[in-house]
Amino acid sequence: MTPPADLEPLQVKESPEEKFREFLEIRGEKLTEPRRVLVNHIFNSHKHFDADELVADLREAGRRVSRSTVYRSLRLMVEAGLLRELRLTNRTAYEHNYGYPSHDHMHCSECGAIVEFRNDEIRRIRDVIAQQFGFRAENHKFVITGQCPDCLKARSRRRKLDQI
């Protein structure tokens, strides 16, 4: 299933690695080998992942990076605006924030699938509400929970079997 046209990666001037290096330099920190491995691996494919999956993924690819460094680097990449956190379960999931249009999520309560969607009205409503309350809106999270099409199909299949 290809993503909808409005959720294609955006054209960006700098690569994630360049952007990360820049962020680190400003703070007097360094883009080391493990950090370069991480940022490139993460932006090599567009998907949601958590710290454990990342460690396992890297290990499979033959790149050892310690858990400590993975957690530390993820935090940095969030601060750098490269990644965004999603707290849907007890584990924190991450997704690309740099070079990717802003969007929200649907979360299947049965299989855990995460589906992205784009809707500009939400942003508008958010700003109207914030203004009403004198808030300065910085960000928002909109997550629709329910059952994805696959799990709904599986359910109705089960119901039919039960009737026999």
Add this chain to the structure above:
Amino acid sequence: MTPPADLEPLQVKESPEEKFREFLEIRGEKLTEPRRVLVNHIFNSHKHFDADELVADLREAGRRVSRSTVYRSLRLMVEAGLLRELRLTNRTAYEHNYGYPSHDHMHCSECGAIVEFRNDEIRRIRDVIAQQFGFRAENHKFVITGQCPDCLKARSRRRKLDQI
């Protein structure tokens, strides 16, 4: 600050305790003394709280309920539809779901304040989007993060001081 009129508690036929007992009975479980203490204490005031605050609160009121029982009961009350979970920080916060109109939240990233608001458009958008993707929408969470009016005021005060 009184809550907006559209966020007043709703009139409900059954008390939370009755509703809890009913839920438990269906599952062949019992409304015990600790559970009765908890459900009544929780619905005695309308506010957000987490497990630790609840334990401390009860202790102050002279009612000892063990941490285990508090966690177990909170889970049950969520399943019973009495409470709703909010995962804004590392601690899970809870709020009334029974006898209270559905609403969403603004969360101040500076002081942690949680402000409720009601907006019917969100629900409508949610259902339209879910339908587009073949999802069955069961629930949603919409959280606006930013700075609350008080923290904005404190900020501009600080900026003025800096200028002197």
Add this chain to the structure above:
DNA sequence: ACTATAATCGAGAATCGTTCTCGATTCGTT
């Protein structure tokens, strides 16, 4: 009331994701 049986309780151990500590290593610069 009394007893039997299953559910529940409390205390503390265990779990699990994440963060911290610290001696060893690497980076960039002289």
Add this chain to the structure above:
DNA sequence: AACGAATCGAGAACGATTCTCGATTATAGT
């Protein structure tokens, strides 16, 4: 090559939550 600062990895520590298990309590049947 040598230095100081930043970073690394391994494992300890942490904090919220869940689990374990012997003691306690609720409810139905006598």
